[in-house]
Amino acid sequence: MSTTIPRTPHVKSKLPTVGTTIFTVMSTLAHEKGAVNLGQGFPDFACDPRLVTAVTDAMAQGLNQYPPMPGVPALRQAIAAKVDKLHGHHYDANSEITITAGATQAIITVILAVVHPGDEVIVLEPCYDSYVPNVELAGGTVVRVPLTPGSFRPDFDKIAAAITTQTRAIIINSPHNPSATVWTQADMLRLQELLAPTDILLISDEVYEHMVFDADQGRVHQSASRFAGLAARAFIVSSFGKTYHVTGWKVGYVAAPAALTAEFRKVHQFNVFTVNTPVQHGLAAYMADAQPYLSLPAFYQRKRDLFRAGLARTRFKLLPSEGSYFQCVDISEVSDLGEADFCKWLTSEIGVAAIPLSAFYGDGFDQRVVRFCFAKKDETLHAALERLARL
Incomplete structure (x- = not known):
């Protein structure tokens, strides 16, 4: 009988600098x-009981097996209608909207789908902590550009200086975590102008889209979908968890042009394949009333x-x-x-x-x-x- 002590093989870390957050x-x-x-x-408070009831009803109706890979059609249609009404851009529910297991999964799936080894991705700091590891896992090179200290406004001269022939994508986030700043229409138009002559993709993290304050001062959420030149190159990411106070449900979505969505879904189907069925049906029913997000x-x-x-x-x-x-x-x-x-x-x-x-x-x-x-x-x-x- 062997007395050799079993040895766990050494693993070379793909994220050697990542520790406990x-x-x-x-x-x-x-x-x-x-x-x-x-x-x-x-949040430390409960969601609307009507949303829980909608999900419970879906379970009771037997809607508990795999849904279509891109997501339940009714939910994708509800999202398309919402974006069209709020931002004036039409996404085809069948070919341009995909339901994801939260926004974090959406973002890494986008990056794995479009970033190749050697590609550069511009990240505006301070930023949500998943962006950089996602790029590194894809074999890309992170190019860090600071937002203006104090105001946290985008510095477009610095962004322009960071663009090279290797730049594959830029990630933006508005409303912004952690600074709570909101990009203006002028910011988005400047970004559109900057990216126009390039093939750079835009990853627009809009999970706080329904939390923009001081509307009496003219402040509104400037979704990338509002700007034709940005929408044509953008993956727009949002989160039901943030909007409906159910962060633990981990359901979000990505809206993107059909050609970009096709690439996204190639990775999505082998990443999570699809997302919780009764929750999707419950969300679709709940979205019939726009008042909760409005x-x-x-x-x-x-x-x-x-x-x-x-x-x-x-x-x-x-x-x-x-x-x-x-x-x-x-x-x-x-x-x-x-x-x-x-x-x-x-x-x-x-x-x-x-x-x-x-x-x-x-x-x-x-x-x-x-x-x-x-x-x-x-x-x-x-x-x-x-x-x-x-x-």
């Missing part, structure tokens, strides 16, 4: 310290205003929150600590968890700004503000 670190610390967790971006800006703007009013009584400097469900603050008048150490101190000593913006930069750029999430019950926000009042 700051979101996991801060959520774990918040749990240990009994802190109010305003770090991770998800009322979302006012719903979150009230929470934003409540939270900002409380923060105004602290020494934090409030940055604008134009969209999404995030609020960033400058900590310079509160502490001499760097962002990451400050967030750990805030969680342990004050009892409120936040996220350092440095976590959204490849080089850990520290500008003394942290992010809070206000997608919480009013009582959760009041509890956090009561603790933060000590500052």
